[in-house]
Amino acid sequence: MNRSRGTSRLRATTTLGTMVLALAASTSIVTTADAAMAAKAVEVEASWEMNEPAGATTMVDSGPNGFDTPVNQAGIDTGFSFDGATAYSWPRRPPNLAPASPERVIQIPDNPNLDPMNDTFTIEIRYRTQENFGNIAQKGQATSSGGQWKIQNPQGRPSCLYKGSIARGATRAKVALNDNAWHVLRCVKTPTAVELWVDGIRVGRKAGAVGTIDNRIPMTIGGKINCDQIRVTCDYFSGQIDYVRVHRGS
Ligand SMILES: [Ca+2]
Structure with a gap:
């Protein structure tokens, strides 16, 4: 390949x-x-605006790489409207309740355009939730060869994690954002730090190079895929996502 x-x-x-x-x-x-x-x-790697109507089966990428991706209506509702935005909605479900529900997880096949490599790399999402759990988007899991990046929502205080060839760098919001209002998160990995921006303001910065991240795992939105709810939890997200954008640069 x-x-x-x-x-x-x-x-x-x-x-x-x-x-x-x-x-x-x-x-x-x-x-x-x-x-x-x-x-x-900044180079756009992917831009999923999630504006498809109810019943859609494809999440359209308006970016230059055309990462159109199947959506399973058994797990996700499209065409959800709130406060002027059209979004995807994940019905509430405890994140670690068996059995695994892969229909809730959008899987974008592995592609180097979605791997940070050693570049400055930004994932921006607009989301809302009232829950205190869930992985919102990621590429790679804790034990993945090649490292991982992840946006998660423990206790309603989202964090950005980038795990690379040198180190693991993470930074987390100091206040809870699970107030059911829309919020924009930007997770930025630069060559020397990891940053979290909330609604346009930088709220966290962890200094230190994480190194190269390049795995062979699909990118996922809404939870993990390599999980069984017994040995590895799936950490399903509940709430809505207005868009997911991936940039090289910040
Ligand atoms: Ca949208």
């Missing part, structure tokens, strides 16, 4: 870099620092 990412992002970066250089040459205003920042512009 070819583990290199698509050439589209390389082309886009090159084109942008060329444009910046051309602009700098023509105006002499753009500084080297500006050009470097522009050349590192």
Whole structure:
């Protein structure tokens, strides 16, 4: 399997870099620092807006990589409306109640575009819940070779976890957010830290390089897939998700 990412992002970066250089040459205003920042512009890896109507069977990716993914109506309701947003809804269920319910979990097949590698890597979600449990989105589990990233909701205080080749880095909201209102979470891994942003404000930062993350596990939304509720809990999410976006950069 070819583990290199698509050439589209390389082309886009090159084109942008060329444009910046051309602009700098023509105006002499753009500084080297500006050009470097522009050349590192955010690349969209996936953007699932979850705006499909009730009964939908495909979660459409509006990003450049086309990660359209099946949705199982036996476990998830699409076309849920709240406070001006259209979202997916996961009916309430205790997170660790047997048997396992894989119909609740959206599985996006493994792809290197969804692995952080050693890059700055951001997962942004808009969600609401009144519960104090649940894994919201992740790629890889605790024992996965190649590491993992995860957004979870213990005690209603969400945390971002990135486990890489060097270390595990995590940071968690200091206040509970399970008030049934929409909140935007951004989990950012930079080369030197892990950050959590809530509703546009950085609320947590854990310094330290985590290293490379590159596993062969599907990305999941709504809980784990490699679980049996006996030896490994599935940690199902209950609530609604308005969108999930994955960016390289921040
Ligand atoms: Ca939406």
